[in-house]
Amino acid sequence: MVLSPADKTSIKTAWEKIGSHGGEYGAEALERVFLGFPTTKTYFPHFDLTHGSEQIETHGKKVSEALTKAVGHLDDQPGALSALSGLHAHKLRVDPVNFKLLSHCLLVTLANHHPSEFTPAGHVSLDKSLANVSTVLTSKYR
Amino acid sequence: MVHLSSEEKSAVTALWGKVNVEEVGGEALGRLLVVYPWTQRFFESFGDLSSAHAVMSNPKVKAHGKKVLAAFSEGLNHLDNLKGTFAKLSELHCDKLHVDPENFRLLGNVLVVVLSHHFGSQIPLRSFSLCQKLWGHHEAP
Numbered sequence: 001m002v003l004s005p006a007d008k009t010s011i012k013t014a015w016e017k018i019g020s021h022g023g024e025y026g027a028e029a030l031e032r033v034f035l036g037f038p039t040t041k042t043y044f045p046h047f048d049l050t051h052g053s054e055q056i057e058t059h060g061k062k063v064s065e066a067l068t069k070a071v072g073h074l075d076d077q078p079g080a081l082s083a084l085s086g087l088h089a090h091k092l093r094v095d096p097v098n099f100k101l102l103s104h105c106l107l108v109t110l111a112n113h114h115p116s117e118f119t120p121a122g123h124v125s126l127d128k129s130l131a132n133v134s135t136v137l138t139s140k141y142r
Numbered sequence: 143m144v145h146l147s148s149e150e151k152s153a154v155t156a157l158w159g160k161v162n163v164e165e166v167g168g169e170a171l172g173r174l175l176v177v178y179p180w181t182q183r184f185f186e187s188f189g190d191l192s193s194a195h196a197v198m199s200n201p202k203v204k205a206h207g208k209k210v211l212a213a214f215s216e217g218l219n220h221l222d223n224l225k226g227t228f229a230k231l232s233e234l235h236c237d238k239l240h241v242d243p244e245n246f247r248l249l250g251n252v253l254v255v256v257l258s259h260h261f262g263s264q265i266p267l268r269s270f271s272l273c274q275k276l277w278g279h280h281e282a283p
Contacts, residue, residue, distance in 0.1 A: 031267060036274035051267070104251050104278075108270075111255050112262030120176040121194045123255070127177050 001128040001135075008074050010125035014110070015071045017117055022068060025109050027060025032105035033098075040098055063102075070133045077136045089140035096141065099134035106130060144221045150272050151221075157269075158218055160261060167211030168204035170253045172197050178248050184241060214253070214277065247278075254278040 003011070018025060033040045034049055047055045066084055073080035088094055107126060111118045146154065175182050176194045185191065188202040197203055213231060220227040235241045254273050258265065265273065 028267070032270050035268070035271040036278070038271075104255075107255050108258045111259040115259050115262065118259055119194075120173050120198055123173060124177045124194070 001131050003074060003125070003128060003132065006121075007125040007128055010122050011071055011074065011129045014114070014117055014122060014126060015068065017114060018110070021113070022064035023057065023061035025060070025106070025113065026062070026064035026067075027057045028112075029102060029105040029109045030056050030060050030063065032108060033102050036105065037098075037101045040101060043092070043094055043098070067106075067133065070136075071129070074129075077132060078139065081133070081136045085137050085140050088137045093141075096134070096138045099137060100131075103127070103130035103134060144224065144275060146221060146272070153269055153272065154218060154276065157257075157261065157265060158215065160264070161211075161257070163211045163215055164204070164208045166253075166256055166260065167207035167209070167214075169198070169207065170249065170256045171207035171210055172200070172203050173256060174245075174249050174252045175203065177252065181245055181248065184239065184245075210249070211253075218276075250278040 031051065034044075041049060047053065047059075049056065066081070069080055070077055078085070107123070107130070110126065111123075175185065175191060175197045182191050185203070185206075188200060188206075190196040190200060191203075213228075217224055217227060225232075254277055257273065257277075
């Protein structure tokens with residue numbers, strides 16, 4: 001999905017508004033993915049998946065930091081996310097379908113917390129951006 | 143068939159009671175056409191869909207969105223017999239309109255996003271799986 005200049009501006013603006021809440025939203029998105037799509041829990045047998053778990057909070061922060069990096073390198077995501085891409089391909093091997101599920105939950109979370117920024121145009125830019133990150137993270141799978 | 147406990151049924155009735163079917167329907171369909179523009183292939187007769195603003199203010203999109211959400215509403219009254227309730231609509235979408243079922247998943251997920259957008263703080267997190275079960279794409283556990 002090619003990001004237009006308008007998409008890039010929209011994404012950067014949205015991410016700035018998210019500010020220090022990134023970790024909180026990352027954790028919420030993860031909780032939503034475990035609730036809405038229980039098959040995703042199979043990747044976290046070692047986690048305490050109860051609401052408010054420290055492991056979910058820590059992991060949510062990790063996810064958010066990776067997305068912040070992605071947003072900071074919209075013109076070179078494969079380069080910036082190379083290590084993460086390798087990790088997902090060779091070690092974690094999360095089935096590609098799950099990236100769409102987490103992306104959906106991230107959108108639901110952002111729509112919930114930032115309704116005025118989540119215009120239809122903002123929605124499409126964010127969706128495209130998350131799809132691009134997902135593509136990069138699964139690019140070394142085979 | 144969707145199995146809901148009586149507590150879940152009450153939660154759904156309470157939420158759906160707040161939904162302005164006309165407005166939310168138009169918004170969900172509009173966002174589907176904006177966010178996944180390839181879905182516009184089914185709506186070539188709808189006129190101007192050239193920009194997000196054009197789509198969201200298009201009267202045919204709003205009218206059709208209202209129709210779609212009214213159908214969802216009807217479904218909520220017949221959760222024990224969704225197949226029967228939607229048999230004619232299902233045939234129409236398959237045999238006449240030739241709509242790839244993936245589009246229903248996309249629309250369902252957009253509806254969940256729109257409900258979160260409008261009522262986010264009023265829908266407890268623990269109800270998210272219920273929302274996906276009813277309207278969005280869900281995986282069987």
